[in-house]
Amino acid sequence: MTSPRLPRRGLLAAGPVVLGLGALAACTDGGSSSSSDAGGAQGGTLTIFSTSEDMSFDPATSQSLAITSLGLTARRLTAWKTSADAPTELIPDLATDTGTPSDDGRTWTFTLQDGLTFEDGTAITAATVKYGLERSFAKELTGGLTYHKVLLEGGEDYEGPFSGKHLDSIEAKDETTLVFHLNRPYGAFGWIASTPAFAPVPEDSGEPESYATKPVASGPYRVASYKAGSQVVLERNEKWDSSTDQARTGGPDSIEFALAQDSSVVAQSLIADRSDAQDAFLASFVPAAQLVQAQNDPKVGDRLVTSGPGALEYLAMNTQSEALKDVKVRTAIQYAVDKEAYRTAKGGEISGDYATTLITPGIEGREEYSLYGDAPAGDAEKAKSLLAEAGVKDLSLRLVITEDDTAAAEAIQQGLARAGITVTIQPLDENAYTSEVPAGDGSGYDLVLGSWQPDVPSPDANLTPLFDSSQIGGGNYNLARYSNPEVDKALLDASSTVDADEAAAKWAAVDKQILQDSPLVPLIYSKNSFLHGSGVKDFVIGEFPAYPNYLTVTLG
């Protein structure tokens, strides 16, 4: 699980929320592009600075995005092709295509490419992919992405392969053919097949607990050394064949993860472009002070790379709270919120674009619309009249936030005050926030600030975790505690639709259907800023996700 304010991110793409300064923010919004003109050569050692103490290279326990750290060592059935000016595309990885569904969408077949091998030269077969997936069901290997677990037939009772039992719904028909039997039709299974658990693992891979640091590589790099809290070194996997891989370029000869780094210190090194930071980048966002410094330092230039609009930052309204049960009151809040003030508090234009929809940019199926007016500053008069219609006076609400969100919360507070709504801000530390909000019973808050970036770029991963009634409490992210059987049905229907165009239309409709009920106020699609040294090339942040693609970075 991750931070409530950054609920979706790869292991090493973690970092503090960017809090830039509004007055300076507009100066150098780099856009969601690569910082380099030409591709770099092969070779060299790339350093990736990380604030994390450890890394997991075990696909069963990893929540890493398909384009970050785990993708360097572990291939999956499918992969992502990211581009700065186009939605992220699903491409084949180990498989020859992105999966073939049966007519009813309940059976998906993948065929592996011929001649693929692990780092030790043994063959990557359908059985090794099956074993990798089965491991993700084991109780001692928990904590990873679980989207496949609720889809595979019999998955609810399966406890992993270590006791000799196998999951029949993952069928390794022969050396290269895998057939997945789902418990319901599911249209975006190709995307699910790009999540970590779909990486192959050989059966004789040693103790399950130590696989996180001693994985058997299928990607362009293998783990050469692992020192928790200090350094992880990846070296070239000589058995990796670039001609079979559309997602990775395998540029640097080796990659060093420098762990447990202080992001301010690293950012200073990168700004100064010190010799030991030239072939390096910082995995987490640039801290606020260094972001301002980098924007104003001509030496930095295009080494500061800002993503396009990404994760949805929102104000969730607790629909089970007595004060917010009436949709008219929730609609009034849509108009009362001052998104302009919120964005200024978050750092201005460089921190994001105004949001009006639930599905985030860069995801196929997204349709632009605006239900509650186009003015980012809101419409306080409209809000007042809606509250009057609802017969509500002296509305007083509790807004729960994590400590680093105080300025943003005050912007919300001031916006709502224009419509006569009193907001009390309650800052909590991250653990207390998790306990009170995603894992709580909902009695502790009326409003809450949240952020969401899906694990895969499908509308299902975008909407279901936030609005399906099964995702309320227990550490899940339906923070509005929104429960609407019609919406549950619509979500299920859209996710079950196999035809891509038909599914896209359904997702666009369900997006609007939910927002008409006003469970949350979309605030901004946040942008993330990253710094790299002058030797780093092909540092590309695609339309989705708002993180650099580690798999294609090279050195000049």
Added chain:
Amino acid sequence: MIPALQRVARSLGVLLVVLALTYAIFYLAPIDPALRMCGKPCSPEDLEAARGFMGFDRPWWAQLGSFLAALVVGRTYGSGDVLVHCAAPCLGYSFQYHQDVTTLIGERFPVTVSVAIGAVVLQSALGIAAGALAARRQGGILDRVVTAVSVISASAPAFVVGLLAVVVVALRLGLLPSGGYENLADGPGPWALHLILPWATLAFLNGAVYARLVRSSMIEQLGLDYARTARAAGLPERRIDRYALRNLALPLTTLVALDLGALLGGTVITERIFGLPGLGALLLDATSTADLPVIVGTTFVGSLLIVLANLAADLARPLLDRRLAVGGRRPATPTTQETSS
């Protein structure tokens, strides 16, 4: 021997209380380590299973009992076919690192020891020297400088001092590495080079206490009868200083022991700023990721070290001052013995 045994027993008691409090506090705090291990999305069944597997579904005192037992006999997590073993002395098992806490702490301890010992040596040497010099030149420029610097260093936040040291010394001037750790086994040169900045930062932050203590106590000592008598007898000032400092041995030993114990428990901010993989960095990470076994394990080891350092100082007191030894000779006044020795 009996008082020594009593002290050891008291120390054990303190450790148990600290441990019980740690468990109670974290049990009451809104932390559910199982949430981290449940995966995304997390079903209620998976969450319950994760709690059960990790042993967090039991009351805090039962968990404390298991912790204590595991120190002696080890522990096994899970049931049936799915088992995770943690050999004695087991300080718990981190499901985030997939490693037992004893190993995690063992791997990081050399780093923390390197930081702590160097820092304590530097801070006590610099602090005592500065305090003694300031006391000798009371009211002079040196005294004023020492007093001013010690006020600044005692009140400066560690984060600011550390960051400033990195930015100026490492990044701007390029004199030293900005962070990281090299094993002593790989050569003392790189090891020391990477530790100079952390040592200096800690010495600057903590040395002030020594300087102030030594300065005020020295001024007091130098005004006492024995010092005046010695001066009247024609003893050189340097020798009188030595007597005065010897009389400070007891409070300084206690201070050094406590500092050493505290630093061995991990220096959270310094380790983070300088990228040192020590116990402090481990604890900081565990706190943010709700890794309860690591929090409890490092807290326990940290308290153990402070208690041990305290105990060592306690047991060393009679060696430093024979008047405190059981059955030892009790002179009429402390100064008589000092001046006649």
